[in-house]
Amino acid sequence: MAFTGLRGASSGLLAVLKKGSRLGRRNKDVVTVPTLKPAKAPIASLAPLNKIISTYLDPKDVERVREAYKLADNAHLGQFRTSGEPYITHPIAVTEICAGWKLDADSLMAALLHDVIEDQDVTKQELAEKFGTDVAEIVDGVSKLERLQFQTKSQQQAESFRKMLLAMSKDVRVILIKLADRLHNMRTLDAVSPEKSRRVAQETLEIYAPIAHRLGLNALFRELQDRCFKAIHPNRYKVLHKALMAARGNRREVLGKITEAVTVALPAAGIEAEVSGREKSLYSIFCKMQEQKKSFSDVLDIYGFRVVVNTLPECYLALGTLHQMYRPIPGKFKDYIAIPKINGYQSLHTTLIGPYGTPIEFQFRTHEMDHVAEEGVASHWLYKDDNVTLNDLQKRTHHWLQSLLDIQSQTGDSSEFLDHVKVDLFPDAVYVYTPRGKIISLPRGATPIDFAYSIHTDIGNQAVAAKINGEFVALRTEMKSGDSVEIVTSPAARPSIQWLNYVRTGRARSEIRHYLRTVKYEESVAFGKRLLKQAFESINIPYPDDNHPEWDKLAKSSGAASREEILADIGLGKRLAAVVARRFAPELAILATTAAQVDDYTSSGAAPIVIHGNEGQAVQLAPCCGPLPGDAIIGGIRMGHGLVVHMAECQVAQRQQVKEPERWIPVVWDTNTARHLNTKLDVTVLNERGVLGRLAATINDADSNILHLTMPDEGAATNLLHLTIQVDSRTHLARVIRSIRQIPQVQKIVRVKGANS
Structure with missing residues (x-):
């Protein structure tokens, strides 16, 4: 019809x-x-x-x-x-x-x-x-x-x-x-x-x-x-196309020899196969010339052969047959049958040295694999049929499509959403293993943070360390195919804005931004309210209710959208609580923005802010000195970062306090503080075999955990180890240090308090 x-x-x-x-x-x-x-x-x-x-x-x-x-x-x-x-x-x-x-x-x-x-x-x-x-x-x-x-x-x-x-x-x-x-x-x-x-x-x-x-x-x-x-x-395009046409004629004899030899050798080995020659696309040749800074004449592997057989075992048999005919180039063999590409592509790739020293790539696949390789998800059309089992390609496609919904749920802006999706449209992938042996496909350059978020959002949000092939590595380490990856988590951990500098997947990027945008905002609002209440107490004014008309006036005059935004700005250090509090006291309004009034507030003997250690992004423990419960501490309001808690003796804090005294407020530890707080140790040890293992075991036995370890003098007789460990308090740290001192190879232990930061 x-x-x-x-x-x-x-x-x-x-x-x-x-x-x-x-x-x-x-x-x-x-x-x-x-x-x-x-x-x-x-x-x-x-x-x-x-x-x-x-x-x-x-x-x-x-x-x-x-x-x-x-x-x-x-x-x-x-x-x-x-x-x-x-x-x-x-x-x-x-x-x-x-x-x-x-x-x-x-x-x-x-x-x-x-x-x-x-x-x-x-x-x-x-x-x-x-x-x-x-x-x-x-x-x-x-x-x-x-x-x-x-x-x-x-x-x-x-x-x-x-x-x-x-x-x-x-x-x-x-x-x-x-x-x-x-x-x-x-x-x-x-x-x-x-x-x-x-x-x-x-x-x-x-x-x-x-x-x-x-x-x-x-x-x-x-x-x-x-x-x-x-x-x-x-x-x-015209120049490259002309060059390719010329090269096709020049290499016709070589390609003809290879085709003839292969079509004879495979049947002799009992393998029925279809052998076809192919050229690299012009764009891929152009990209290779750009990336490797080569001329067209230097790009030798512009031709290849595809061998299509009937069964999967014959792929490997055909590979072995050709390896006996031509010498393979080391490192140029890839088995995409055992580990398919993320888009479902399956094939064996090998590059051989053909006649006259010309490198030729061969691909081996079954007819089914060849169909999938050309038409992908469209090769096995299946839609809404509950009686048919999804194949691996369709499962992977479904998983990726579902991830788009996950990214959208975390992203409000269309441009940001498109940026996240572009990140996921990668041409290559690495294949890594979970501790249970499951294969996870991630883009090339992916880090343990990407791996953590690919498993579950909570694992990513609570990641504190990673092991690759049993060894602790930095969270920014790029993974390689075949790596076995394990993520160490802590309930007290939080995503860092620095992670955005080295994550590669759209899901990880959107989850991190979502956390920083929502959780940090909520934490900043709560902490800003605590600071503002303390400021009201210092000037003997009751804290206004949420419907007080002054909130709207203050928001309009300062460009804020709401009362919550004002509180968040206080929590992030963008506004001073003392200045905001005085807006609610008309008789003090003229003095509200003077440095003298702010100094009155900071030196008024107001009740200090109580620090739990798990406030989240609104309150940060300074990495330069790593304060612990039991240490004397002081808090500095840092623009855009909220309250940063330092040890009182920290030289970094002391220098900043001289420059901006109005941004420093009294703080004290709560009686019930968070567990797993970070602190730094410098440990000098004799460079003997097994000392690192014994040190790690000792710290673990003391109910602590090593987050990071570096050795700047690896070849010396003694090594200075820089450790970041997790402890509950100053008392717990003392117990850990006593345990470390029992190791015979340990010569010196120093807690890093920011003096050299």
């Missing part, structure tokens, strides 16, 4: 008269004509699509696709692309790409209709009534947010991507249609201006191509990259 739509006087006159005033108002690539095109207008035929879908859809579904085509054909009547073609040719082409992936009828209908909400004011409700909720939801997910007004173009794009990716997280068909849409736009990019061509290509290279790779659509990924390269660097 073939059917054809005509863009001309043959159909849709009434529709044009009704809709002509609104056609194409939002799509800059569309030309709307006020009158009908002449009868010679190009014909947009659905016959090729019909031929494809008839091979795998039943007649009832084919008829549904036909009905969707009729609506799309009518909706886009009178519209023409910049190239002069009827606009309906675009949704037909997009649908043909989707049909090539054998997507279901709902997907194909949505592909045909994907622009009708955006361009033609057809409502989502109308689509749902005519074609069902699924089709309407998919079309809505694909549609851009042109109707909304944003402050900037980048904000508009970010919000569009956010909506698209969130719709994708609920139904992966959204992104498959969007990728098909972008592919056809890239194939017809010559019709638009060079400036727009470069802009669209850059956007495709940054967002859509990585998404295609992340979903395992490698054939699409490579085509998008090459087309983007051609649009962004047209001259470089």
